[in-house]
């Protein structure tokens with residue numbers, strides 16, 4: 102396999118970062134050609150840029166994750182914006198809503214999200230969205246944002262709902278709004294019926310591959326740290342689910358990733 106793109110891996114977390122040369126080498130040996138590393142706060146966004154400066158095949162996304170529990174201050178948004186002009190920054194993310202871990206601060210999460218959505222418009226960058234138990238509110242925020250942007254911007258692909266975990270009905274609404282659907286290790290879990298239904302029912306033109314490393318390892322590595330080198334396991338499973346060749350799956354998701362993030 103060659104040409105696989107990991108559109109979502111947090112290579113700055115210690116268990117990956119401490120061994121980063123080997124992590125990247127192992128992934129390349131397995132056919133991974135590019136990595137998108139989304140920050141979860143200002144510090145890790147800077148680390149993502151640092152990785153992108155060190156490795157030609159690494160790209161950075163800049164954002165404050167809802168679980169980072171950061172106050173939505175002007176200072177934070179300014180810090181974020183200062184990182185964006187870097188040539189290897191390809192997206193705003195990881196941003197979104199998470200009511201599983203942090204339902205109590207949903208108002209604060211929404212303020213963080215809305216500001217970062219508007220920053221994405223200003224800098225014309227796609228967005229990487231995180232959702233956990235918050236799809237209604239997240240979809241509403243994204244829809245309101247969409248209504249604020251110009252028709253010409255509206256025609257561009259807008260981003261990805263990463264680690265998609267909702268049903269087919271939501272998936273259809275998401276792709277209709279101009280978003281991709283990120284699929285990772287969860288597709289290999291025996292209980293992932295909902296996700297199997299989604300990937301089998303939407304056009305492959307809306308799928309992106311991702312690991313979310315070090316989280317959500319594929320089935321054989323559950324309970325352990327995930328890494329981009331495990332992407333072929335996801336490719337195998339997905340090509341079986343979709344009943345298409347691995348080469349077609351890789352080629353199409355490669356093209357989808359480039360349409361969304363550029364990655365030049």
Ligand SMILES: [Zn+2]
Pocket residue numbers: 109111139195313
């Ligand atoms: Zn993530």
